[in-house]
Amino acid sequence: MLAVVTRFAVATVVVVGLVVLRKRKLQRLQARIIYHRDKDLGRRFGLDVGGTLGKLVYLEKADAATELGDVHTFMLANTSYSKSSMRDADMALSLPGGQVHFVRFETSKLEGVVEFVRHRCFHRDIRAIPCTGGGAFKFSKLFEDHVGITLEKCDELACLIQGLGFVMRHVPDECYTFKNVALNHQGMGEATKTIVHTPTSELYPFLLVNIGSGVSILKVTSATEYSRVSGTSLGGGTYLGLCKLLSKYKSFDEAMVASIAGDSNAVDMTVGDIYGGNYTQFNLSADTLASSFGKMGTKYEPKSGVKDEDVARSLLIMITTNIGQVAYLSAQRSDTQRIYFCGNFLRQNEIASRQLAYAIDYWSKSKMQAQFFHHEGFFGALGALLTHNQDLL
Ligand SMILES: Nc1ncnc2c1ncn2[C@@H]1O[C@H](COP(=O)(O)OP(=O)(O)OP(=O)(O)O)[C@@H](O)[C@H]1O
Numbered sequence: 001m002l003a004v005v006t007r008f009a010v011a012t013v014v015v016v017g018l019v020v021l022r023k024r025k026l027q028r029l030q031a032r033i034i035y036h037r038d039k040d041l042g043r044r045f046g047l048d049v050g051g052t053l054g055k056l057v058y059l060e061k062a063d064a065a066t067e068l069g070d071v072h073t074f075m076l077a078n079t080s081y082s083k084s085s086m087r088d089a090d091m092a093l094s095l096p097g098g099q100v101h102f103v104r105f106e107t108s109k110l111e112g113v114v115e116f117v118r119h120r121c122f123h124r125d126i127r128a129i130p131c132t133g134g135g136a137f138k139f140s141k142l143f144e145d146h147v148g149i150t151l152e153k154c155d156e157l158a159c160l161i162q163g164l165g166f167v168m169r170h171v172p173d174e175c176y177t178f179k180n181v182a183l184n185h186q187g188m189g190e191a192t193k194t195i196v197h198t199p200t201s202e203l204y205p206f207l208l209v210n211i212g213s214g215v216s217i218l219k220v221t222s223a224t225e226y227s228r229v230s231g232t233s234l235g236g237g238t239y240l241g242l243c244k245l246l247s248k249y250k251s252f253d254e255a256m257v258a259s260i261a262g263d264s265n266a267v268d269m270t271v272g273d274i275y276g277g278n279y280t281q282f283n284l285s286a287d288t289l290a291s292s293f294g295k296m297g298t299k300y301e302p303k304s305g306v307k308d309e310d311v312a313r314s315l316l317i318m319i320t321t322n323i324g325q326v327a328y329l330s331a332q333r334s335d336t337q338r339i340y341f342c343g344n345f346l347r348q349n350e351i352a353s354r355q356l357a358y359a360i361d362y363w364s365k366s367k368m369q370a371q372f373f374h375h376e377g378f379f380g381a382l383g384a385l386l387t388h389n390q391d392l393l
């Protein structure tokens with residue numbers, strides 16, 4: 001009898017214990033789900049992974065600054081972990097809902113970034129990140145397998161338009177142009193950088209030329225309506241690729257610095273080189289660029305007397321002149337007067353923007369105007385961020 005009672009008591013204790021344990025486990029699980037729902041930091045990010053660069057924006061909410069402590073630590077560590085120039089601290093946007101920060105990294109280093117996230121256990125608070133650009137497709141498995149983060153795919157052009165519209169509405173001095181485009185074909189001249197405020201009633205339609213690795217050209221007819229009217233494979237990737245191939249410069253920033261000092265006439269052939277002066281019949285002055293890199297074709301030893309900085313400058317002028325012409329022709333075809341240029345090719349690249357301004361003014365006989373943005377390379381990532389932060393709109 002005693003044995004039966006003992007067995008019954010033990011069984012009861014075990015069953016009760018199991019029920020309690022199960023309940024606790026359930027509670028823990030519930031708590032974990034709530035914790036994740038509350039701390040799903042992925043919604044504070046927008047990622048744009050392109051052919052050359054990855055762009056990350058994150059929102060630090062005004063009412064919950066401390067919550068993002070780890071994210072801040074990660075960003076600061078990660079940016080010095082790649083390159084200081086990749087951090088755009090001075091570009092942060094202050095909005096009523098919080099601050100938006102911007103970070104850039106090389107797409108080729110993405111695996112390193114993922115490994116860093118895993119190493120720091122940073123991914124524990126992130127289930128999904130909205131992501132745009134080709135990398136949203138190409139790297140979704142990498143994120144899923146290594147850190148269990150889902151990349152929520154967003155279309156790159158839709159995000160570009162969304163981010164662009166947001167910046168145009170919220171950042172008062174975002175757009176600028178060059179007035180009195182008295183430049184020559186080398187992008188030299190006295191044109192003055194001027195902030196432009198265009199009222200929304202006069203904004204549409206316009207042409208948007210996004211110069212990334214390649215170039216996409218969109219006709220934008222309203223805040224949400226656009227079509228991709230053209231594109232060219234001769235873009236920022238071409239410039240960087242040819243620079244690395246033909247000169248000693250190993251990075252975009254090095255090439256930019258060098259191109260300021262370079263003289264493209266050492267490499268290019270001008271109308272003057274061919275005519276010995278102006279080609280007056282068709283109003284082509286002697287200093288007009290006749291053939292990019294043309295001089296190199298006439299020399300037995302092309303590199304003699306040519307400096308790497310001349311090559312960097314000439315490449316910059318070649319790529320930019322071509323994009324300017326394609327943009328002008330596209331604007332004509334699409335019946336738009338204003339052309340906006342964006343994309344990271346224009347980052348800290350005043351020679352290129354001045355040259356584009358000149359090209360548009362020159363080809364259109366001053367009927368069209370080129371405009372630029374201070375946050376030129378982050379619209380896609382911003383658009384991705386906005387998919388979960390409609391309140392910011
Ligand atoms: N730090 C940098 N490292 C490399 N390229 C840079 C850097 N800064 C500016 N660039 C220029 O920006 C270009 C990439 O621009 P962007 O980030 O807009 O395009 P992407 O998203 O990589 O390309 P795509 O949209 O065609 O996939 C490079 O090809 C280069 O010309």
Ligand SMILES: CC(C)(CO)[C@@H](O)C(=O)NCCC(=O)O
Nearest residue numbers: 212213214215216230231232233
């Ligand atoms: C392929 C994309 C859209 C990727 O961003 C871009 O690099 C691009 O527009 N390239 C030019 C493709 C074309 O010739 O239309």
